Structure formats: structure tokens, C-alpha cells
Amino acid sequence: MKKNIIILLAFFIVGLTACEDELNQVPISAISSDGFFTSEKGFEQAINGVYKSLSSYPERQFHLSDVRSDNIYGVGSMGVRAHEPVNNFALTLATNEYMKEAWNTNFTGIMRANTVLDNISEDLVPDATKRNQFEGEAKFLRALFYFDLLKYFGPVPVIDHLVTPTEALEIGRNPVSEVYDLIISDLQDAASLLPTSYTGDNIGRATSYTAKGILARVYLTRSGPVLHTDGPCLETNDYTQALSLLNEVIGGPFDMLDDYAATFDLLNENNSDIVFDIQYQKGGLGVGCAYPGELAGSAYWRSVGYPYAIGLETKDVSFDLINSYDTINDARFAFNVQMGYVDESNGQYVEDPVTIKFSRPDPATWGADRFDFGINFPILRFTDVLLMKAECILQGAPGSQADVDKIINDVRARVGIEPLSNATLDDLLEERRKEFLGEGLRWHDLVRTGKVLDVMNAWIPVEDVADQMRKSINADHIIYPIPQEQMDVKEGLYSQNKGYE
Template sequence: MMKKITLYICSLLMVSLVSCEEELDQIPLSEASTANFYRTPAEFEQAINGAYAQLRPFPDRYYDLSETRSDNIYGSSTTGVRPWDPVNDFARTLSNNELIEAAWNQNFNGIMRANTVLDRLNADVVSDETQRNRLEGQAKFLRALYYFDLVRWYGKLPIYSSVVTPAAALEIPRSSVPEVYDFIMSDLNSAMELLPDRWTGANVGRATSWAAKALLARVHLTRSGPDYGIEGPTLGVNEYDQALTLLNDIINNSHHAWVSDYASIFDYDNENNPDIIFDVQFQSGGLGLGSTLPGYMGVSSYFNTVPNIPSPQSSVEFREISDDLLNAYEPNDVRKAVTIQQGFTDDFGNVETRAFYRKFLNEANPGLDRFDWPINFPLIRYTDVLLMKAEAILRGGAGGGQQEVDDIVNMVRARAGLEPVSGVTLDMLLEERRLEFAGEGLRWHELVRFGKVIEKMNAWLPQEDELNRMPASIEPFNIIYPIPFTQLTVKRGLYEQNAEYN
């Protein structure tokens, strides 16, 4: 299905400033770099597209840094030298890891692009107030999203509220996590007022006021998770009432709605369906605008058996679904077959019993190459909003009760073909979320948010670590990643490394 919106083309601005493939070690660009741009409303639209462009790595990143880190995946490779091995193995030497560095650089690149739009936006060039408000709202939503991604990976961060010179950037230290959250929440509250409740035509897929509200609700829930004493993303602030108010608004007043068939949510011909509140948009056609995720989560030996699949799709290494996740599905749970490819026979006749994610895979529509899968990646779904509401109620948010929690969970279970349950607890809810969102990159963050990451992972590690590469147990410092080594050496003493990392 042809996409209605192409958000991820390198605009003329971004071609002149930095290529789509290049990553910045420091955010700022000089004033001279943009002197000949931002002269028309169309150029501002190009620029905001450039800010959206930094969402393109999110699907692979969530697979690398959340799914692989969690109890959903056992990712130790045969050689132990793949980039994700140290992530999977909780290594203390991750500061030199390319995945950790890319997450930092790409997010701050997105923040720089959003800041550039905000700095330059003015009524003299964009005279239409509605267009100007929407540009500002999108830039603030994206800046908040990039900062939220960063604070969950790294904890304390430098705050850039505008584009600064490279010299000025070297004088800006990391701010505390509460200060970063204040900045995020300010942006989202502003975006809620500036953005439309929906887009039409070619603009479908851009951020809406409902997306800002849903993201802010997730921020409140994350902040409210137990404080692990590490200056990480959870602060124990008990903002469940605030989250519940936002979630109820989305449920009661938005155009987003329940989708009765689970598989159809991820159907290539049903993108931007009512379950999708905000996603990363991709488009096939050999233009470099497609997704790499379906092949990246798979394995070449599988794709070699499927006609017309461009090869190689991924590394030859399995990152196999953990036995714990496989066994967590009840019989007849339709989500398992949608989410997981469990076994196949390779082109040499060898039977492979290990499993991998296939949730975003459609073998009949692979695109032109391994970078070209035409499937969007959901960042916030309506189902997530419902289950976040259940979470807020169970945590003591005012205005809901146990029956409402049970009803929400049983809606999700009924769609999965399962019998209803009663007396849903936080542990039951966490498990239901695991099965519903497996492969969508939420698991690690939710283990942290629910206060279960140490308990769950320390029970899981000895059961799954067949190659004996993981530690016997993890500690709270493992919840966040180290600051990339390249950032520590730009100016000695500007940033202090996160505790316990080399």
C-alpha cells in the first residue's frame, strides 16, 4: 500500500547540512549553515520532515536496546562479537559500543533539527497562524520524544532548548533527570495545545494532540515507577492521577478506537488504522525510505527459503526468542503466530527449531532490498492507552476500580482468543503487556517502570544463559546505559560516566 505521507526524505536543508547517513557527535550547527534557508513556508515543512527523519532508526534501536536487553530475547551470538552481544550480556564496557553511541547521536541530531525549526520559525515567513502553530507543535513533540528516549537510556542529559554553537555546547553539563522531565513535559503540554487532533490527506502520520497526550501519560507513568537510586528514568513521584486524566481523555474523546482483529493492526494494507496513535512511517520503492526491521529481526537462513526476498536480509546470527517468552503464551493465543516465527526448514533441508520475531514481516511484500520493507512501526497504540489506564488505576489513580481493570484486560485477552480473568494484579497486567507488545520494543522499559526489572531478570538469567556470558545477576546500575566514550572525551570533565561503567 502506498503511503499517504513521506516524512523521511532528506530535505534540501538536510542535504546541505548533513547527509541522512551521517551522525553528529555534537548537536549544534552554526548560524551560517542555515543562512540561506527558512525563507518560505515550504522550506519550514521540509525542515520539520528532517526532524521526523531521525525516527527512522527507532525500530532497530528498540530491538537492539530494549528487546535484546530484556527477557524476551536471548541474543548471545556464536562468536560473541556482534554489536548487540555486550548489550545482551550486560557488559560494563558498553561506552565504546556502536549501538550506544548511535542512540545518543541520532536522538540529539533529531533534537538539533527540531530546535532549528523552533529557532527560525516566525510570522514574517510563515504568516498563516495555523500552519505556524502546527510546525511548532510538531517540533516540540519530536523534541520531547527524542529526549524521552534519551532519558530512559542514559538518565541525566544536557538540555538544549535552542541551537547553540559547538563552543557553547562544551559548557553545557548534564542536567538532573527531574529537570530533563520538566523540559519534556513542558514541550508536550505545549504540543497538546498546538497540534490538531488529526491530519488528513498527505499529512496522515504526523504527530497529533492525541499522540502528545498519550506520550505525556507514558512519561507520567515512567516517572512514577520506583526510584532505583541511580539517577535513572523512574522517580517514584506518584503521578498516576495525571496519567489517568490524559488516558481517559483519549479513550472518551479521540477518534482512535478498538481494532477487533490483532493481526490486522500490523497489516501492510491497514496502516494508520484506529489502533495507531503514533508510528514511524516507512515507504517502499527503493528510495531508502523503507524499514529494515523485518529482516533485521529475522535470519538469513529463513529468508533464503522464501522466493523473491532480497538477500541478505540480516546477519546470519540468530537472536532467538527466549524459552520464557515462548512458554508464556497460553494455548490458542493468536498473538503468538502473528508475533513469532517458530521454526523452519532451511534451503539445505536442515530443521531450525529456534524462533524469531515476525510481527512486521510480510514475505509477499518485501520491497526492493533489505532496507525497503513498507511497514510502519508503532510507537503508541490505542491498546497501550487502555492498558496504561489499567496500570494507573491499579497504582491508585483516582476514578477507576478493579472491574474496569478486569474489563480492559479481558478485551485484550478476548481478541487474543483467551478466556477472561478476574482480580487482575500488576504482575498479571505486566505479563499481558509482554504478550501484547512483544517485538515492539517496550519490554525493558516496562520492567523498569513496573519495578520488576531486577527481580524478573535475575530469575531469568540462569535459566536462559546457555553460553554462560551473562552475569549471575544484574544490579540497578544496569537499568541505564553508559554515556558514549566519544562524549566523555570531547571535553574532559564535562560529563561524568554513569556509575559502574568503564
């Protein structure tokens, strides 16, 4: 799939609230009349264009989830960078570049998916298997983009068909419950339409297992306690439904690898622990990954002899997280974290603990520049599926304490640490924190379990040695503000999320 899936199509660039130059491009509704959607090949290229909207997903999850959480202490010394107000819980985030990117990129992906869904038909794609696959992929990806938007912004406009920029100006934000309705419907359809696996270059596309696993995560999130009236949790108690879906994935062709590091090996991609990941290809083709550069920062990359400029500041792994590891026995610690390095610019040792899970000092993973790393990024791993099953049971779904303990201890045994007994939800969250560092899950885990305010308000006063962060957070900080440029498009169309300036 690396050869096929990440193909950027020029006419899929237009966003819902595009700038004037973008609005002067060919209208989206005119694509079919231009002859693009006349063959199966055209639809395949269009679907690849939808996948392309996932390109910046890793950086977004890191900055808006890991950096926001107790995993990363993102206070730097190189002047205020865009990630610092996110880390510090600033109230002025409406103008932050990460808000803009999260909104625009996800809605661009939704528009691309809608373009496929509005044009596909039996006449244009007579092969029912292929037609189902294209429809299933488009619905899966649309649901994934909407789930991302919902977790970060709460209510957002629900747009399930192509609209003109003028029509978009009349569409307000839908309640979270209605956004969930579309997400769940799309994922249910995708699960029934998609195949269970692919071969050859198509390996890596979304499967029915992928749709079921993400739907289980959706149910888990929707079931969480309501801390914010417009947040992603609705206390729907969907834990049994989530468990059923997770068991279906567990019955599929997946397994944890014996070696934690092998899960992230460039030469072992699409292994049995991967249910769905973003496919990247190095080689100067514009389809590589920029995330490793963002993850570790410039000084680290200089220390390992990386030949290209990075120009990014280190975001330190928090000492609270470091201290939670068994640093001697837990194989994840040495693989995920490097406690310091020698800055080649001055020969000085830098005591910056950096996340190196995807930032390996291995030239085999390096491409033509810092935007061209080849390593894939997992959106859903089998290990996550297992731990979500344990979470469902701890939240009241059918199962026993023995089932929970076995799952957690299998994960611990794989990395060489002692078993637990009578594991609690807090134990589970700590295991997830160490397992998924750098994979963008921590903030979402804390929100959906209702632990976010207690955990963060205990962590901030201890970790914030530079005295830069808000002293305590409240429910308003669970979601982010609507980007200011969206607020400015049409006065009164949206109201800003509570607590933001």
C-alpha cells in the same frame, strides 16, 4: 504522509559533537541566512527532516529494550555481534555501536527540532494554524528524543536552542528532573498546538492525541520507584495526571481492531489502533524500514525466499516468553513467533524461535533491499493506551478493579483467550509482554514498575543455557553508559554512569 514526511535534508546531518568533516559543513545558524527558512514550504521540509531522525527508532528499541529484557535471548553463534554485550549486561558497553547510535541520532533530532523552533516566526509563516502545527510537531519530536535519551542514559545535556559545537563543549549533563521539565513542557505545548487529525498525505503526523498519549507514558515512567539514583523513575506519583490524559485519548477516534494481525497489515496502515507510528515507504527511495531484517535474521529470510542478503544473526525469542503464551488459543503467538524454519542454504531445520511480527514472508512488504521494507512501526497504539490506563489504576489512580479487569479481558478476548479476575500488576505486565513483543516496550515496562531486577535475576539463570550472561544484575544496569566518544570529546565534561568501565 509517506510521500511527504520522510525527506532527508542534507544540511540537517550535523550532530552536536560531529566529526571534523561534519564541522566543515555550513553552520546550522547560517541556514536561515542562506534563504532556506523563507516560506511555509521550507518549514514543512524542515519538519520532515526532524521526523527523519525516527528512521532507526525501531532497531534501537528492539536492541536496547527487547534484547535487554526477558523477551529475547540474544546469545548467538556467529561470533560476538553488537547486540550480545547488550543482552549479556557487559560493563564495557561504552564503546558499543548501539550506545553511539542512540546518543547521536537523538541529539541530531533535537538539533533539527531546535533549528525549526529558533527560526519560525509569524513573519515567515503568517498562517497561524500552520505555524502552530510546525511548532507543535517540533516540540513533540524534541520531547520524544529527550525521553528516549533519558530512559537509556539518565542525565543528559538539556539544549533547547541552537548552539555551536564550541558552545556544546561547555554544556554538561542536567539532572533527570530537569530533563523531564523540558519533556513535559514540550508535550504540553504540543498537545495545545497540534490538530486532532490530518487528511491526505499528512495522515501520520503527530496530533494532539499523540502528544497526550506520550505525555501519559512520561508521567508513568517518572512515577516509578527509584532503583537507580540517575535512572528515569523519580517516584513522583503522577498516575492521576497520566490517567486524565489517557482518558482524553480514549475519547478520541481510536479503537482496538477485532483482528490482532490486522493492526500490522501493510494494506491497513494508520488504522484505528494506531495513535502514532513511523511512516515507511518501500520503493528504493531511501525511506524504507530496515527493522524486519534485524528482527528475524539471515537464515529466516533465506527460508522464505527473500532475494536480498541480510547478513544478520537471529535473536531468539526466549523460551520463558514462549511458555507464557497460550500457544494453542492465543492468536498473538502464531502471528508474533515462528518456532523454526528450514535453512535454504543447507536444507536443515533450524530450531530458532524468531519474532516475525514485522518480518512477514509476504513479498508485498519487501522493497529494493533489506533497508527498504514498507511496514510502519507503531510508537503508540490504542491498546497500549488502554493497558496504561489499567496500570494507572493499579498504581492508585481513580478507578476500580472491575475497570482493570475489563481492560485486560478485552485485550485477551480479542486474541481468543480466557478472561482473568482480580488482575494484578504482574498480570498486566505479562499481558503487555505478549501483546507488544517486538515493539520495544518490555525493558521500559519493567523499569518503570520497579520489577526489572526481580524479573531479570529470576530469568537469567534459567534462560542462559549458553552461560554467557552476567549471573545477576543490579541497579547500575538500569541505564546504559555514556558513549565513550562523548566522554572523550572534552575531559571532565561528563562523568560516566556508575558501574561501567
